[in-house]
Amino acid sequence: xxxxxxxxxxxxxxxxxxxxxxxxxxxxxxxxxxxxxxxxxxxxxxxxxxxxxxxxxxxxxxxxxxxxxxxxxxxxxxxxxxxxxxxxxxxxxxxxxxxxxxxxxxxxxxxxxxxxxxxxxxxxxxxxxxxxxxxxxxxxxxxxxxxxxxxxxxxxxxxxxxxxxxxxxxxxxxxxxxxxxxxxxxxxxxxxxxxxxxxxxxxxxxxxxxxxxxxxxxxxxxxxxxxxxxxxxxxxxxxxxxxxxxxxxxxxxxxxxxxxxxxxxxxxxxxxxxxxxxxxxxxxxxxxxxxxxxxxxxxxxxxxxxxxxxxxxxxxxxxxxxxxxxxxxxxxxxxxxxxxxxxxxxxxxxxxxxxx
Numbered sequence: 620x621x622x623x624x625x626x627x628x629x630x631x632x633x634x635x636x637x638x639x640x641x642x643x644x645x646x647x648x649x650x651x652x653x654x655x656x657x658x659x660x661x662x663x664x665x666x667x668x669x670x671x672x673x674x675x676x677x678x679x680x681x682x683x684x685x686x687x688x689x690x691x692x693x694x695x696x697x698x699x700x701x702x703x704x705x706x707x708x709x710x711x712x713x714x715x716x717x718x719x720x721x722x723x724x725x726x727x728x729x730x731x732x733x734x735x736x737x738x739x740x741x742x743x744x745x746x747x748x749x750x751x752x753x754x755x756x757x758x759x760x761x762x763x764x765x766x767x768x769x770x771x772x773x774x775x776x777x778x779x780x781x782x783x784x785x786x787x788x789x790x791x792x793x794x795x796x797x798x799x800x801x802x803x804x805x806x807x808x809x810x811x812x813x814x815x816x817x818x819x820x821x822x823x824x825x826x827x828x829x830x831x832x833x834x835x836x837x838x839x840x841x842x843x844x845x846x847x848x849x850x851x852x853x854x855x856x857x858x859x860x861x862x863x864x865x866x867x868x869x870x871x872x873x874x875x876x877x878x879x880x881x882x883x884x885x886x887x888x889x890x891x892x893x894x895x896x897x898x899x900x901x902x903x904x905x906x907x908x909x910x911x912x913x914x915x916x917x918x919x920x921x922x923x924x925x926x927x928x929x930x931x932x933x934x935x936x937x938x939x940x941x942x943x944x945x946x947x948x949x950x951x952x953x954x955x956x957x958x959x960x961x962x963x964x965x966x967x968x969x970x971x972x973x974x975x
Contacts, residue, residue, distance in 0.1 A: 627872050630931035634668030634854070634880040635661050635918050637946075638689075639715060641882035643673065643682050644914065645950070646891045651685040653949060655692040657883075657942070662699045662710050664938035668880070670713040670740075674721035674728075681894050686714075687728060694734045704737050711737040713780065717754060722768045726775040739772050740818070741765050742782035743809070745801040746789035753784075762808065769813040781809030782818040782856075786834060788825025796825075799834045806838060810847045817853050818880075821867065822888075824860025824913055828870035831857075835874035854878040857916050859885055864916035865924060872930070883946045885917035919943045 638658050642649055658671050671693065677684035693712065694700060702708035716722035716739040729735025743765070744750035747758050754761055769779045786802040806817050819838065821831075835855075841848040855871045855878065857864045868879060892899060922934050 625873060625928070627928060627930055628875070628877045630933070631872070631877045631879060631925060632667065633918070633922060633925075633932050633934060634670065634713070634878075635666045635882065636670035636713070636880050636915070637661070637882040637884075637886065637918070639670040639672055639683075639713075640888070640915065641884075641886040642950070643680065643890045644886060644888040645682075646893045647895055648682060649950060651688040651692055654685075654689050655696065657946070657949070658689075658693055659696055659698045660938070660942050660945075661883075662702055664942060665932075665934040667709050667933070668711050668713060668738075670715070670880070673715040673717075674724045674739075675715065675717055676721075679899065680890055681899055682891070686724075690714075690728065690735065691732070694732070705734050713738040713740060715740050716768070716772075717741060718756075719764050719768055719771075722771060725777070726771065729775060729777070736777055738778045738780050738815070739768075740780040740782055741768060742784055742818075742820075743805055744784040744789070745797050745805055746785040746791055748791040749785050749789045752791070762812070765809070766812045773813065778815040779813065780816055780818055780854075781806075781812070781814035782820050783809065784820045784822045786819060786826070787821050787830050788823050790823045790825075799830065799837065802834065803837050803843065806853075807844065807847060810852060816851065816878075818856050819853055819876075820856040821858055822856075824858035824864070826857060826867050827861075827863055828866045831867045831870040832874050835871050835876055839875045850875055850877050854880060856880050858888060858913055859916055860913040865920060868916055868921055869924075872925075879921065880915075881918040881921050882915040883918050883943050884951065885914040885920070886950075887914040889913070 638654050658669055661669055672686045672689050673680055673683040674686055694703060700706055702710050704711050714725060714736040716725050722739055725736055725739055742753065743758060743761055744753060750758055772779045783802050783805045785797050788796055809817055837843050838853055839848050839850060853876060855868060855876050857867045919939055922932050922936060922939055925932050926936055
């Protein structure tokens with residue numbers, strides 16, 4: 620006897636964005652060598668899309684002050700350099716370029732080195748209050764800038780990811796619930812402007828499985844989206860603030876989505892506004908009191924769930940689980956040198972002696 624089975628894709632593409640989104644939320648600086656080793660391990664485990672850094676201003680995002688060193692080390696890596704797309708392999712490198720200045724930095728980097736990111740990313744939020752906090756611009760001005768930036772990226776040999784945020788809700792006071800139809804229209808605008816694909820993002824963790832399924836059945840409906848309804852144009856990005864991340868990914872799978880991204884150990888989220896006990900810019904006050912508990916869906920959990928359901932992810936599960944175990948030691952534990960730096964920063968900030 621056999622019961623009915625869920626309608627699911629046979630295979631999916633899972634990108635990992637730990638090195639960028641995962642680390643940006645953590646309140647400690649990690650050296651380029653450590654970041655690149657993590658990226659190398661992920662590529663060797665089978666990941667074909669990795670988001671590794673941010674070309675934003677290091678004053679506000681000091682985690683990524685080493686942007687050029689990270690990319691240099693990665694493209695010159697003896698372990699995985701030959702596996703990168705620009706060296707004839709399959710692994711694509713993604714970076715964040717939230718505004719025109721950061722995109723210009725990325726283009727200058729590639730022009731100078733002869734290699735660089737395969738994809739750059741910009742983002743709009745359907746909630747304009749959230750959008751202004753993230754970008755410092757109005758939606759109208761940002762759309763104009765994104766049109767210019769998309770053309771610049773393509774001219775420079777890079778593809779553009781257009782992210783649509785606050786689809787299911789916003790962390791800004793007074794705008795918790797958002798209209799799904801606005802995100803549908805924003806997706807159309809981005810693709811019409813030349814974006815190569817859309818990151819459909821629940822940055823706030825506001826989504827629930829019912830509304831996720833409802834939204835993606837609109838996004839993948841040719842009567843609504845026309846030629847942009849093809850799943851190749853849409854990627855799902857979900858946070859776990861309310862514990863529904865995996866359930867939301869299952870709803871997206873059932874709707875027909877076959878591209879996803881996630882982070883090791885479920886880390887990530889809003890950029891830290893403190894680094895090693897020193898205040899930094901970030902994006903201002905944290906949206907959630909539980910800042911460090913609002914990360915993305917865990918890469919380990921999602922890949923294991925998909926493989927258990929018979930969905931081919933192309934990922935070596937044993938290698939991934941080993942990466943997850945080592946990530947706790949390498950990134951989440953505090954070693955004596957890091958502890959000393961924290962104490963020195965507290966002393967600078969407060970005057971409290973390091974040794975008492």
